[in-house]
Amino acid sequence: DAGVTQSPTHLIKTRGQHVTLRCSPISGHKSVSWYQQVLGQGPQFIFQYYEKEERGRGNFPDRFSARQFPNYSSELNVNALLLGDSALYLCASDRLAATTDTQYFGPGTRLTVL
């Protein structure tokens, strides 16, 4: 079975631009979470979606938004990019967005903002 997939693998943008990152969960998983990992730090939670509804939001500005589609895939959007948004963006999926559900991560999208 295919794992969590993310696209694109790498992306280079300039300050002020907008970016959209995509994630496809493991088949049968209805929950998707997004994390940001800045170099040298652990991943930080951004959003969780379950059945197209936002279930949780981390401490990120409103420039960050996300949505989940009927097929449970998800997009993360970041507006007005800043240099500090350069990071590895990780998507994780699980079945039911429950505490006991294991989250499985994709390979990530490396975003570089110049």
Added chain:
Amino acid sequence: DAKTTQPPSMDCAEGRAANLPCNHSTISGNEYVYWYRQIHSQGPQYIIHGLKNNETNEMASLIITEDRKSSTLILPHATLRDTAVYYCIVRGGNKLVFGAGTILRVKS
């Protein structure tokens, strides 16, 4: 979510057991202990999780103390491919709260 404390780094000889400690003295009764690892620039990989009892799977064993204030992840026969950052996470809600983790270096 409770905070965890892990040593910044550890070394292990190839073929020997790697024992990675984690302190979580403020853990609540309904919070699980999860372990993930991350090999350079890849997405975190799930290893194992537990609540109270010790757990074992094909990758590792998780030993949780009776008071649940600490745990140890055991890789029984470490290989060079086990070199990674290992994260111990106490999870009470839907999100995972990562700390800095332990850099495990397996040496030949």
